[in-house]
Amino acid sequence: MKASDYIVEYLINKGITDVFGYPGGMVTHLMDSFSKYPDKITAHVTYHEQGAAFAACGYAQASGKVGVAYATSGPGATNLITGICNAYYDSIPTLFITGQVNTFESKGNLGVRQRGFQETDIVSMVQPVTKYAIRVEEADKLRWYLDYAFMAANEGRKGPVLLDIPMNIFRADIVPEKMKGYEEDTKQSVCYVEDESAYEVLVDALQNAEKPVLIVGNGVKIARKVAALRKLLSRCRIPVVTTMLAVDVVGDQSYGFIGAYGTRCANFIVAKSDLVITLGARLDVRQVGAQRDRFAPDSKLIRVDIDEGELQYKVHDNEIPICADLGNVIDYLDKQLPDREYADWKAICDYLKECLQGMDDRTPNRIMKRLSDHLADKAIVTTDVGQNQVWVAQSLEIKNQQRLFFSGGHGAMGYSLPASIGCAIATGDVVYSFNGDGGIQMNIQELQTIVREQLPIKIILVNNVALGMIRHFQEMYFEDNYYQTVPAGGYTVPDFKGIAQAYKIPYHCIESVDDIDEKVLTMSGPEFLEIKLDEPTYVFPKLEFGKPNQDQEPLMDRDLFEKLMKLDLDNIKELKG
Numbered sequence: 001m002k003a004s005d006y007i008v009e010y011l012i013n014k015g016i017t018d019v020f021g022y023p024g025g026m027v028t029h030l031m032d033s034f035s036k037y038p039d040k041i042t043a044h045v046t047y048h049e050q051g052a053a054f055a056a057c058g059y060a061q062a063s064g065k066v067g068v069a070y071a072t073s074g075p076g077a078t079n080l081i082t083g084i085c086n087a088y089y090d091s092i093p094t095l096f097i098t099g100q101v102n103t104f105e106s107k108g109n110l111g112v113r114q115r116g117f118q119e120t121d122i123v124s125m126v127q128p129v130t131k132y133a134i135r136v137e138e139a140d141k142l143r144w145y146l147d148y149a150f151m152a153a154n155e156g157r158k159g160p161v162l163l164d165i166p167m168n169i170f171r172a173d174i175v176p177e178k179m180k181g182y183e184e185d186t187k188q189s190v191c192y193v194e195d196e197s198a199y200e201v202l203v204d205a206l207q208n209a210e211k212p213v214l215i216v217g218n219g220v221k222i223a224r225k226v227a228a229l230r231k232l233l234s235r236c237r238i239p240v241v242t243t244m245l246a247v248d249v250v251g252d253q254s255y256g257f258i259g260a261y262g263t264r265c266a267n268f269i270v271a272k273s274d275l276v277i278t279l280g281a282r283l284d285v286r287q288v289g290a291q292r293d294r295f296a297p298d299s300k301l302i303r304v305d306i307d308e309g310e311l312q313y314k315v316h317d318n319e320i321p322i323c324a325d326l327g328n329v330i331d332y333l334d335k336q337l338p339d340r341e342y343a344d345w346k347a348i349c350d351y352l353k354e355c356l357q358g359m360d361d362r363t364p365n366r367i368m369k370r371l372s373d374h375l376a377d378k379a380i381v382t383t384d385v386g387q388n389q390v391w392v393a394q395s396l397e398i399k400n401q402q403r404l405f406f407s408g409g410h411g412a413m414g415y416s417l418p419a420s421i422g423c424a425i426a427t428g429d430v431v432y433s434f435n436g437d438g439g440i441q442m443n444i445q446e447l448q449t450i451v452r453e454q455l456p457i458k459i460i461l462v463n464n465v466a467l468g469m470i471r472h473f474q475e476m477y478f479e480d481n482y483y484q485t486v487p488a489g490g491y492t493v494p495d496f497k498g499i500a501q502a503y504k505i506p507y508h509c510i511e512s513v514d515d516i517d518e519k520v521l522t523m524s525g526p527e528f529l530e531i532k533l534d535e536p537t538y539v540f541p542k543l544e545f546g547k548p549n550q551d552q553e554p555l556m557d558r559d560l561f562e563k564l565m566k567l568d569l570d571n572i573k574e575l576k577g
Helices: 003-013 025-035 049-063 081-089 122-129 139-154 196-208 218-222 226-235 264-272 308-312 326-336 343-356 363-372 387-395 416-427 444-452 468-477 496-502 513-518 558-566 572-576
Strands: 018-021 042-045 067-071 094-100 132-135 160-166 212-216 240-242 254-257 275-279 300-305 320-323 379-383 402-405 430-436 457-463 507-510 527-532
Touching: 003 025, 003 139, 018 025, 018 049, 018 416, 025 042, 025 067, 025 094, 049 067, 049 081, 049 094, 049 402, 049 416, 049 444, 081 094, 081 122, 081 160, 094 122, 094 139, 122 132, 122 160, 132 139, 139 160, 196 275, 196 300, 196 320, 196 326, 212 264, 218 226, 218 326, 226 326, 240 264, 254 264, 254 343, 264 343, 264 558, 275 326, 300 308, 308 320, 343 558, 343 572, 363 387, 363 513, 379 387, 379 416, 387 430, 387 457, 416 430, 416 444, 416 457, 444 457, 444 496, 457 496, 496 507, 496 527, 507 513
Parallel strands: 018 042, 018 067, 067 094, 094 160, 132 160, 212 240, 212 275, 240 254, 275 300, 300 320, 379 402, 379 430, 430 457, 457 527, 507 527
Antiparallel strands: none
16 A cells, blocks of 8 residues: 555554645645545645645644645745744644655755755754654654654643654555554553542632632643533522633623633732632733732632643642643532532622723724624634734624634734634534734735635734734834834735725625624635725723733723722722722
């Protein structure tokens, strides 16, 4: 059997129905093998390898399967790296297959930069941002390498793996029955201890706390435990906030998301709590602020995460770390945690929400809220990176069957459009791809992929003719020197209506909140909706460096701030009066 045929059959047997890639000389055998199984697997050609990598990420996020992308050697392989980084930092199970020059053309230990055409040591480049990366030099070990790669991508904290396969290995003849698999060779030990007695501290802490709050992170989505957590919270009414990556997890049970651009209400609740339990939230600087010890300073902190390394980066010296699979923890809490309302504490949380809601609403936020009414009940939302991302997280009202994905840890502009392709192909659901005028241009070529396959993707462009986040930063710290971020500084945008028409995508334009109801996205295929905003635009609230999370810019009235900080179980009636 030809080795490349074996690879394709292996993917099919793993339940992979779609992969993404771009043609190149060193992967022609793999491409030919994909063409032999048209009823079982589809290889979708994108128009840039980065687009393929991001599409694989979206496919994995939406389906829960391993996302697969392939590219040729040299520039094809290096173009995958941003997508590989994204998968690594956001814990997305992905397999990247790169072609490589024939083993007999490789430079080996020669002191030359390159021997074969487009020869590049992609393995060394990506090892710091993959769970496993190796060059396959023996065709009869393919099964072992594939087994190990799939195990590594899914075991523990999920992430990307890469197999670099020379062309002569792809075309080699192999005997599958004689190949040894990884599972037959050894057993993998997990990094965490699954001892339920370690979870008792959670139940004890929640029973003894008067003002607990759960911080729900992306780990709950990765563990595929969203429904289980919602069930638990419907019974145990513990106040919940989320990280930005998890705003779609608990729906209207959430008081918002925490952090630098988080909602004031969520940040206040954490600051006033006496117990904080994190579920799959790594508490990075964007979530807790630059001075980590000022985050929930009066609270007991218990952190649950599958990655022991994240738990070693402490917020409080006396915090309690639990290295465990979130799925097991949530199931345990559902069995062991008694019903409790926390009525007085919930009243404080509700009062904070009432006082702070709408304080930072601006036109983009109002547009997002209005758009919420026009999104399909069962849909996926992707965003790019920048102001559009934060406006969606702050103000788009995510329904229970809607999901939200974006590039979190890596913060890669150009993510939304190709990721939406992977999501649409994985699920068949309508996907709303939010983009800024900067980010969309980084992978705008993937509009052709959307059109070619007539995917149900609604491209929503938030156009402020600026790189808004950086422009705001320049306003704050560089005396309004808007170099390269606005037209006067050298940054311009194209005619997006003309671009949509060139790709033959139906185009609509919104210039005010009132236009939205007339521009409903109801067609079955792709549509392009441009939202034109007046410059300058801002994302508020926003945390200035060194301040505690609850004291965001623009600063609220100091009397109100002090009143809310003093609000507690013993004086809520007095202060509300």
